[in-house]
Amino acid sequence: MGKRLGEKAGWIGGWTGAFLWVFILSIVWLVRGKTPEGLSGLALVCLGALVIIATLPWRHPKTPFWKLMLPAYAVLGLSVAWAVWSFGTAESGLTWWSVLWALPLLIPFGTMGRRRWSDADPQQTDAASREKS
Numbered sequence: 001m002g003k004r005l006g007e008k009a010g011w012i013g014g015w016t017g018a019f020l021w022v023f024i025l026s027i028v029w030l031v032r033g034k035t036p037e038g039l040s041g042l043a044l045v046c047l048g049a050l051v052i053i054a055t056l057p058w059r060h061p062k063t064p065f066w067k068l069m070l071p072a073y074a075v076l077g078l079s080v081a082w083a084v085w086s087f088g089t090a091e092s093g094l095t096w097w098s099v100l101w102a103l104p105l106l107i108p109f110g111t112m113g114r115r116r117w118s119d120a121d122p123q124q125t126d127a128a129s130r131e132k133s
Contacts (some may be wrong), residue, residue: 004058004120007120008056008058011052011056011057012052012056015048015052015072016049016052018048018072018076019044019045019048019049019075019076019079022041022044022045022048022079022082022083023041023042023045025041025083025086026038026039026040026041026042026044026045029041029086030042034086037082037085037086040082040086041079041082041086044075044078044079044082047075047078048072048075048076048079051071051072051075052072054071055068055069055071055072057116057117058117060117061116061117061118061121062116062117062118063116063117064113064114064115064116065108065112065113065114065115065116065117066109066113066114069108069109069113073105076105080102
């Protein structure tokens, strides 16, 4: 894991942080005796961890990031649905307009979606600079 350590830590840490709230809420549900909600939340956390590991960009260097982010976003979406279910739809206070608050979560698709892990390889950047000369 020596080269590009910061990018690797960012990918793993960022996605882990994205699922941290699910883990915490699952523990809260288990402590409060809401066993099905807590266990299903922990299952989502495990699924999220598997997806994070399966889509590590350095293992798929030619795949655009948007394709690698899609499965994690799907599990994250399931986690939101799980949270609404576990709180109860009436108690959640959500309306269809609440979906607009989730739009900023899609920013990474625009900012780095087409990028690939291999785009930062030295041989690629050297070849690109020779072509421009």
